[in-house]
Amino acid sequence: MSAEPKRARILYNSRHLHGVDEKRRVQIPAKWRPAEGEVEFTMIVWRKGPHGPCLRVLPPEQMERLMQTIDAMPNDDPRKTVLKRVIGSNSEQVTLDRAGRICLPEAMAREAGIKDQALLVGLLDRFEIWNPERYEAVDAADQVLLPDAMKLME
Numbered sequence: 001m002s003a004e005p006k007r008a009r010i011l012y013n014s015r016h017l018h019g020v021d022e023k024r025r026v027q028i029p030a031k032w033r034p035a036e037g038e039v040e041f042t043m044i045v046w047r048k049g050p051h052g053p054c055l056r057v058l059p060p061e062q063m064e065r066l067m068q069t070i071d072a073m074p075n076d077d078p079r080k081t082v083l084k085r086v087i088g089s090n091s092e093q094v095t096l097d098r099a100g101r102i103c104l105p106e107a108m109a110r111e112a113g114i115k116d117q118a119l120l121v122g123l124l125d126r127f128e129i130w131n132p133e134r135y136e137a138v139d140a141a142d143q144v145l146l147p148d149a150m151k152l153m154e
Helices: 060-071 078-089 106-112 132-153
Strands: 015-019 025-027 040-046 054-058 091-095 101-103 117-122 127-130
Touching: 015 025, 040 060, 040 106, 054 060, 054 106, 054 132, 060 078, 078 091, 091 101, 117 132, 127 132
Parallel strands: none
Antiparallel strands: 015 117, 025 101, 040 054, 040 091, 054 127, 117 127
């Protein structure tokens, strides 16, 4: 029995401002790309929050974890179907091209307000793609909540 080699875990940190080309392609930072092999991310229109939607990007292991969490919910809970329907209908698989770019689906980019520039924001185990102006409001709100959030690490 051969053990499958373990992939190095990628840490999605920092912020990266990139241009979006005419085909809606955006560069993914080199340190956020796997060392080898093709990776398919799941991109979800993330509407949670008062500042407007962004695009949340889940690497394969995070998407698998999300699916396991939803599958573990009771089948008679109607919220389970709602989650599956909303996530399923508001997500797409995107693959890195040879140049390290992903293409933002047109409707998703439009809903997130992403046009000429995109701000990629690391969430450690996944990342988000924001309209840079919209993210300024999110960052300001995060700074207000930060002192209380830091108590979770004490």
